[in-house]
Each structure stands twice: as structure tokens, then as C-alpha cells.
Amino acid sequence: MVQVIPSFGGWIAYALALLHPEKVAGIITSNVLFMPPGAFTDQFVFPEGFYISRWQKPGRAEADFGRFDVKTVVRNIYTMFSQSEVPTAGENEEIMDLVKPSTPLPSWITEEEIETYGTLYEKNGFRRALQVPYRAMHTVGSEVQDPKIKVPTLVILGEKDYVMKLPGMEKYIRSGAVKKYVPNHETIYVPNGSHFVHEQFPDHVNQLILAFLDRNKHLAVV
Structure with missing residues (x-):
């Protein structure tokens, strides 16, 4: 296979x-x-505000995402991860705060596609996506x-x-x-x-x- x-x-x-x-x-x-x-702890050291560091903590991402509707969360993730800078929040920020509402989507994805993805997450939530890989990668x-x-x-x-x-x-x-x-x-x-x-x-x-x-x-x- x-x-x-x-x-x-x-x-x-x-x-x-x-x-x-x-x-x-x-x-x-x-x-x-x-x-x-163990590479993410032994070989690659990331700041506390790095998105993986934040999402590995049970409840942190859930509280962050919960401030927005599901479509906005998906839209923010596509917008943020399409950029060349490492998604890292400041001391008084959450990861979703890194994307301003006025930031346009990348040209290669449409609002309709975001709507479709958002509908899927509305049915199943983000728990599994957070568990694998972010909260299981060390094991x-x-x-x-x-x-x-x-x-x-x-x-x-x-x-x-x-x-x-x-x-x-x-x-x-x-x-x-x-x-x-x-x-x-x-x-x-x-x-x-x-x-x-x-x-x-x-x-x-x-x-x-x-x-x-x-x-x-x-x-x-x-």
C-alpha cells in the first residue's frame, strides 16, 4: 500500500x-x-506561544476556538497557515487572535470551500483533529x-x-x-x-x- x-x-x-x-x-x-x-521536545524547541505548544494543552484550543463560529475558525486556519511566518501568539494573545477579520483568503480557496469544510467540523467538532496529531505526536x-x-x-x-x-x-x-x-x-x-x-x-x-x-x-x- x-x-x-x-x-x-x-x-x-x-x-x-x-x-x-x-x-x-x-x-x-x-x-x-x-x-x-520526542523530537519536538528534544531536538526542536518552540516558544510557549507557538500554535502546536498551545494546541497540545487540553482545553486551550477549545476555549480559543469557542469564541468564534466554526466557519470563522476554519477560515482563520487557512489564512494563517498560508502565510510564511510561524504562527506564534504573544503572552496576552490566543492563536485565533493572529488573524484579523479583514484579512482576505488566499486566492486559491473560495468562501464556498470554507463553508463546506466548516459544515464538516460543525458535525464532528475539532476534538479529533486536535488529538491527532498535536496531542499524540510525542507517543x-x-x-x-x-x-x-x-x-x-x-x-x-x-x-x-x-x-x-x-x-x-x-x-x-x-x-x-x-x-x-x-x-x-x-x-x-x-x-x-x-x-x-x-x-x-x-x-x-x-x-x-x-x-x-x-x-x-x-x-x-x-
């Missing part, structure tokens, strides 16, 4: 590859590279003695993605340190791509996925 998963959904794919390697033939994801368990694969992803892995990364500005992240990627844990790793950078590169440039990302599959024709695709 080749798993094609955007953004933090990649953590689920990596966990499956660690725990059940016989079930995974390859992984394609956008934005998120594999890091060993993913923690029981594996030598955490390595051995299958071919492609990460499609926007060059203007704020992920590139996380402390130590660019060095981790460009120095090849990631290959210590993912020997058969490939990163492809998309010029002007944001954190939502798969939605921003869907045709281009589709071509990158197809090219990866073509290079790995022996893989069983599901």
Missing part, C-alpha cells in the same frame, strides 16, 4: 509504517517529514526501539511554507539528517508553495505523485 496523505496526516502514515511495516510500501505526504519520537512510535521508515518516502514541500522556519527544520531537511531515520527519502520543493501546497497547486502536486509512483512501479498502490 502506498499512502498519499497531506500535512499532519503524515504522522498517521509514519506510525503505521513503524508499527506494521509489512503493510506499507511507500508514503507520500506534503509539509511533514518523519521525526523520531507516535515511541515503543519502537529503532524508529526508521524503510519504505520509499516523498515529501512535497512549499518553499514558502512556514514549516521551513521552524527552529532547526531547514537544517534537518537540507543537511540530509532526515535520512538517518528515512534512508529512502526524497523532498521536492514547490516554488511559491504554502503549507497547503496540495490545494494551492493541485495539478502540479498530482504530477509529482504520479512521477513518484512511476519511479516505484514495483509498489502496490491502494
